[in-house]
Amino acid sequence: MMNTRRLDNHDSLLPEACNGHQLNHCKTVSCSHFGSTDPHHYVLQRNNPNKPMLVCKECGAFPPIINNHDVVEEALRLKQQQNSGMPACSNPDCExxxxxxxxxxxxxHAFGFSGDRQRYRCKCCQATFVDRWSGVNGKNLIQQKLLAMLFTGYPVRDICRRLNMNPKSFYDQLSHIASRCRRQLAMFDARLVKHTPQLALASDISELQPNSGNGVLWVASSEAESGYVLAQDINYQPDEHKECSEWHDPYADGARFMAAPSAQRVEAPAALPQGLLAHIDAVYREIMARPNFEDPLSSKPRLNYPSKGCLIRPQYTVYAHYMHLQQMLVQNEKLAIYMPQETLLRSACISIFCERIKDKTIHPIYVETDPEWQHGQQAGRIDIVLMGWWRDRWAFTRQNDISKGVCHLGGEKDNEGQWLEIATHKAITRYQQRFQDQFAQFINEPRRKLRPGGLLPLLDIYRAWHNLCHQDKDGFTPAQRMGLVTTPLTLEQLLS
Ligand SMILES: [Zn+2]
Ligand SMILES: [Zn+2]
Structure with missing residues (x-):
């Protein structure tokens, strides 16, 4: 679907705002047009009609254009997915x-019982409904066994044989368990954001099934020290969407739905150099070489597009991820977000939290270290280096030839020592790696590579288990570290 509207008219220069969100603006924090949504501050270049480009008249930056409406819709999808199966008013006409x-x-209102399950009535429309997960879980024991085997790496067919169930009832049980987990998580998540006005988060993004090449990316954010995972999202929906497009046209609603791209010639990426500084420099060059530098998939030579469901362009899921977090964190006063060097995370974060960047109540920070870096060391001598097209201001320090670098993406210049000591995204990076190790069997089943939908319930279960049950080497769960609960939950408690 090609866009034929005249685009040099100032009124239609930026894609239409949606619910007050205009995410197209200069993203250079030091530029006087940073965050500006005045169309007179930009020119639209159309050298390539498939790729209109917005250029800031002040600093020359050319942030990729994004459809605001699609980000809002995607955030809604992510929220609905988190709430799916939870008791709520289901009257489509009710607010x-x-x-x-x-x-x-x-x-x-609580409104009596149905058997031993709690019934509720909506104060707005008076509709009643039952909380199907309240009351006794008659399947607790079999679900515990199923999880125990899944977590120790048994293949699905073995679990089915041992528990005497067919694959369909295995997946039904898995999705029931996931609903219970989402229910538990919703209560802890709400408590966490309510009682933590100052929060440091760590974000990362990785391939969900690294051996599949299926284009499904997984973005996740946790509290930085405890590792309590607050949100995780993937750019894939199990439902088909009738109009998917190979080209990204950010002026057309539905721009987020991605058709299978045709194979393209891409230069094989050079091996990344060893030293930290050279490594960071090479990553900047790799990102700039992407056709759309906010879309890591745009530089893939080919994708094994899922055979069911639909891929979402990753920038929409990542912007929506932060939009969802922003909605959860309305009461937050001071927020730090540590992330690896990835322009998509940075752009999404500073666009969504643009007002807070201006208010200086948020600290988005790139963190890169040599693998051997010990977290928590004090910074020694600090060297400042401006890097990449954006002239990002990195601060580096070293201990015995092992280096760490941080870059404050909100433009702060006088606290490098503190950030070099405390900033880390290790908790979330490890969380994602552990998922790959723990469920390698399940994730890499040959038929699953093109059917990532089967992993959705597992992701919810994994987050609940990690936050509430899994103990670190000192015997504490992330929920305990956050002061949300005094003991680890057992699997039985998780499922009840
Ligand atoms: Zn600018
Ligand atoms: Zn209602």
Missing amino acids: NLGLPVLTHRHLY
Whole structure:
């Protein structure tokens, strides 16, 4: 679907705002047009009609254009997925539609029982519904066994044989367990954001199934020290979408739905150099070589597009990920977000939190270290180096030839020593790696490579287990570290 509108008209220069969100603006924090949504501050270049480009008249930056409406819709999708299966008003004409009882108690009355399960009535439309996960879980024991085997790496067919169930009931049980997990998580998540006005998060993005080449990316954010994972999202939906397009046209609604791209010639990436500085420099060059530098998939030579469901262009899922976090963190006063050097994370973060960057209540920070770096060491001598097209201001320090670098993406210049000591995204990076190790068997089943949908319930279960059950070497769970609970949850408690 090619866009034929005249684009040099100032009124239509930027894609239409949606619910007050205009995410197209200069993203150079030091530029006087940073965050500006005045179309007179930009020119549109159309050298390539498939790739219109917005250029800031002040600093010359050319942030890729994104469809605001699609980001808002994607955030809604992510939220609905998190709330799916939870008791909530389901009347499509009601303003409480989809708002779960667990996190919005004031919208509902408890309204008797159905068997041993709690019934509720919506205060707005008077509709009643049952919390199907309240009451006794009759399947607790078999679900515990199923999880125990899944977590120790048994193949699905072995689990089915041992538990005497067919594959369909295996996946049904898995999705019931996931619903219970989301229910538990919703309560802990709400408590965490309510009681933590100052928060440091760590974000990372990785391939969900690294051996599949299927284009599914996984973005996740946790509290930086405890590792409590607050949100994780993937750029894939199990439902088909009828109009997917190979080209990204950010002026057309539905721009986020991605068709299978045709194979393209891409130069094989050179091996990344060893030293930290050279490594960071090479990553900048790799990112600039992407056809769209906010879309890591745009430089892939080919994708094994999933045979069911639909891929979302990754920038939409990542912007929506931060939009969802922003909605969760309305009460937050001071926020740090540590992330690896990835322009997509940076752009999404500073666009969504643009106002907070201006207010200086948020600290988005790139963190890169040599693998041997010990977290928590004090910074020694600090060297400042401006790097990449953006002239990002990195601060480096070294201990015995092992280096660490940080870059404050909000433009702060006087706290490098502190950030070099405390900033880390290790907790979330390890969380993602552990998932790959723990479920290698499940993730890499040959038929699963083109059917990533089967991993969705597992992701919810893994997050719940990690936050609430999994103990670190000192015997504490992330939820305990955050002071949300005094003991680890057992699998039985998780499932009840
Ligand atoms: Zn600018
Ligand atoms: Zn209602």
